[in-house]
Amino acid sequence: MKPARFDYVRAESLAEAHDVLAAEGGEVSVLAGGQSLLPLLSTRLARPRVVLDIMRIRGLDVISHESQAIRIGATVRQAKLAAWPDLAGGQPLLAAALPFIGHAQTRTRGTVCGSIAHADPSAEIPLVMLALEGAILLSSARGQRRVCAAEFFTGLMSTAREEDELIEAAIVPRRQPGHGYAFREFARRHGDFAIVACAAIADERGARLAIGGVADRPVAFDGLPLDEAALDEALDRIAGALDARDDLHASADYRRHLVRRLGRATIAEARQCRA
Amino acid sequence: MPRLSADARHRVAFVLNGRAVEGQAEPRMLLTDFLRHVLGMTGTHVGCEHGVCGACTVEIDGVPARACLMLAVQADGAILRTVEGLAPEPGRLSLLQQAFRRHHALQCGFCTPGILMSLDNYLRDNPDPREDDVRIFLTGHLCRCTGYVPIVAAALDAAARLREMKETQT
Numbered sequence: 001m002k003p004a005r006f007d008y009v010r011a012e013s014l015a016e017a018h019d020v021l022a023a024e025g026g027e028v029s030v031l032a033g034g035q036s037l038l039p040l041l042s043t044r045l046a047r048p049r050v051v052l053d054i055m056r057i058r059g060l061d062v063i064s065h066e067s068q069a070i071r072i073g074a075t076v077r078q079a080k081l082a083a084w085p086d087l088a089g090g091q092p093l094l095a096a097a098l099p100f101i102g103h104a105q106t107r108t109r110g111t112v113c114g115s116i117a118h119a120d121p122s123a124e125i126p127l128v129m130l131a132l133e134g135a136i137l138l139s140s141a142r143g144q145r146r147v148c149a150a151e152f153f154t155g156l157m158s159t160a161r162e163e164d165e166l167i168e169a170a171i172v173p174r175r176q177p178g179h180g181y182a183f184r185e186f187a188r189r190h191g192d193f194a195i196v197a198c199a200a201i202a203d204e205r206g207a208r209l210a211i212g213g214v215a216d217r218p219v220a221f222d223g224l225p226l227d228e229a230a231l232d233e234a235l236d237r238i239a240g241a242l243d244a245r246d247d248l249h250a251s252a253d254y255r256r257h258l259v260r261r262l263g264r265a266t267i268a269e270a271r272q273c274r275a
Numbered sequence: 276m277p278r279l280s281a282d283a284r285h286r287v288a289f290v291l292n293g294r295a296v297e298g299q300a301e302p303r304m305l306l307t308d309f310l311r312h313v314l315g316m317t318g319t320h321v322g323c324e325h326g327v328c329g330a331c332t333v334e335i336d337g338v339p340a341r342a343c344l345m346l347a348v349q350a351d352g353a354i355l356r357t358v359e360g361l362a363p364e365p366g367r368l369s370l371l372q373q374a375f376r377r378h379h380a381l382q383c384g385f386c387t388p389g390i391l392m393s394l395d396n397y398l399r400d401n402p403d404p405r406e407d408d409v410r411i412f413l414t415g416h417l418c419r420c421t422g423y424v425p426i427v428a429a430a431l432d433a434a435a436r437l438r439e440m441k442e443t444q445t
Contacts, residue, residue, distance in 0.1 A: 001324070005281035008302035008348050016276045031349075038344040039325035042305070049281075051302065054348060079338065103415030105393055106326060108338035109345070191414040 003041035014060070017069030017166055018141040020052050028052050032075055035102065035110035035135040036118035054166070065090075071137075072170045073082070078107040078115070088143045091172050093132060093181035093199055097124040099185070103191040113167045119157050122213040124212075126153055128172075128183070130218045131199035131210035135171040146171065156216040158188045179203050180274030184266045185213075186258050195250045196258035202226070202270035209263055213257050215243045227272065231247070235260045279348055289353045291316070291424035292360030297385035300347035309333045310357065318358040318427060319389050322417070329416035333357045339396045358388035361395060370440070371395055374433035375426075382420035391415045395428050402438055 006029075011017035029048035031037055040046035053234055054060065060075040062246070063084050063128060070090050072081060078101055088095040101107055101115065101124050115125040116136060129149040130138070136152045138145050138161055152160045161167065175181065180183060185197035197212040210220040219242065224234050239259040244252035279302045280369045287309065288297035298313035307324070310316045310333075322328035324343045331342040334356040361369045368376065371394055381387040390413070397404070397412055404412075409430050413423060 002305070002308075003303040005301070005303055007281045008279040010277045010279075010345065012276050018323070020276075031346075034344050034346070035326060035341075036303075038346075042324050042343070043305075049348075102326075103329075104412055105329060105339045105341060106331050106344070109335070109340045189414055190411055236346075246314040251377070 004047045008052045021164045022141040032114040033109040033111040035106045063100040065080040072112045074113045078110045092153040096183035097128045127212035138165040139168040153217040180270040182266045198262045198266040207267045218272045235263045250265035252275040298349040304347045306345040328390045332392045339393045371433040374429040378425040378429040380425040380429035386418045
């Protein structure tokens, strides 16, 4: 199918983008790399009156160091972040997850913040944002605000972004000394949407595990024990409590099984990386 | 700030295979349709039209990307290469295309333009790839004829010959 009609607006500054969103918010789809929005337009799941292209706004294409965090601007493409020399040292979990996003041929254009805005429940970047307790910097003509990842993802492809707001940057906490990080996912083929994806952070006391692909948004669990028997028990409890669903790709039971297996393997890897 | 109205057609101009081209497009027109229907460059194929199959992969500003996941108006000012730009002259195939022919890396040929554009770019950045990496890279393309084995063989063969060529040149 072909997209329905829309006006195309190319913002040249953040202020211009804010003006368009303030005036026509509910009717606007923000276009960055287009790797999630264009399929929605072509299948007409999205029929905006206005497509607001933000890719030519100067200054948004920047990855920078903040105190204790990495700031990833709205138009930074996934391939650019993957090639950033400070990434593996700055935040190994993000570095581990990036190769799983789509394919090499979509990461060249897809943006980090676009994936956050799209909020697909199997997507890697929202999962990593939740696991690391990152924040999303939203801005509008009214001002700026930061929303933590746990509050930002509100459901299936739904977020806390208001209609007049733009994601200006993602704020990713830097690696903490003494913590180990690991990312694993299971898909039928590399590059497919994950059936289950896991991100784990371990320190000497316990582990935090974030799980994607199972519920309508990524979910995270704190304080998992490192003792193997106790961990298995905890993972059983988590898998049983998750709102897993059957679909074309996997049954709910299979997803729960994967949560146990992948969860354990991911936590084990995070513990190893700590050493 | 430019606002292109939904109901009108607008001038889109970019560099295609080293030549300046231009045409008219509604905002909703995909780059694939602009290439094929406005410019008449039908080498770029349209498969799934939502970024999954890889048939429409072209090179946009030096990197491989899906032409179906881009609006024509977004490409204004860009530098594009399509499969028509691979052969050095009419009647002579590129080294990668020759390898595809030698290894029977295509049957129906529908997916081939996209795979060639992907691999042409990939082999430039990765002159000596491992087979596993080529296979992971090719997950961005669907081929329903070959079973991929001859495509992988052609890619590795082309990489080896490109390396050889570079060595004899230096």
